[in-house]
Amino acid sequence: MLKIGFGYDVHPFEQNRKLIVGGVEIKHPKGIGLYGHSDADVLFHALIDALLGMCGMGSIGELFPETDEYKNINSSVLLDKTCLFISKKYRMTINNIDCIIISKSVRIAPLVEDMKNNISQIIKIPTNIISIKGKSGNGLGIGGTDQGIEVYCVILGDIIEI
Ligand SMILES: [Zn+2]
Structure with missing residues (x-):
């Protein structure tokens, strides 16, 4: 059955943290991370x-609670575990993924190909059905005022119960 999925997330900037978005480690000019x-x-x-x-x-939050098991865990592992979790109930064919990343200080465009490649490898889908767009936020909101980075994501897919 054809289904749509919608996701949103936001994390604040902080000193002495790594900045990892879409599995890409980014050097922030101010040395901050999420x-x-x-x-x-x-x-x-x-x-x-x-x-x-x-x-x-x-x-x-339900699948990966804030326990010691998931402290500082690489989110590539979480994405992989999510696909495994779904595969126990559904056979999933993704039609396309569309994402918006909002950040004032991080230019997304130069990172898009690496992010697509990472998603492609973990979810095992071709890169040409993944779209990732960066927006500055025009000085408004969390991403636009550089308090953190925000992401919106929609997925369309066909799922068949096993
Ligand atoms: Zn998060």
């Missing part, structure tokens, strides 16, 4: 919530 219980990969988290939403299988 704070979170895991590695705070805001794109992967929005993507996980969109995948779970598409399948009606809950949320990232």
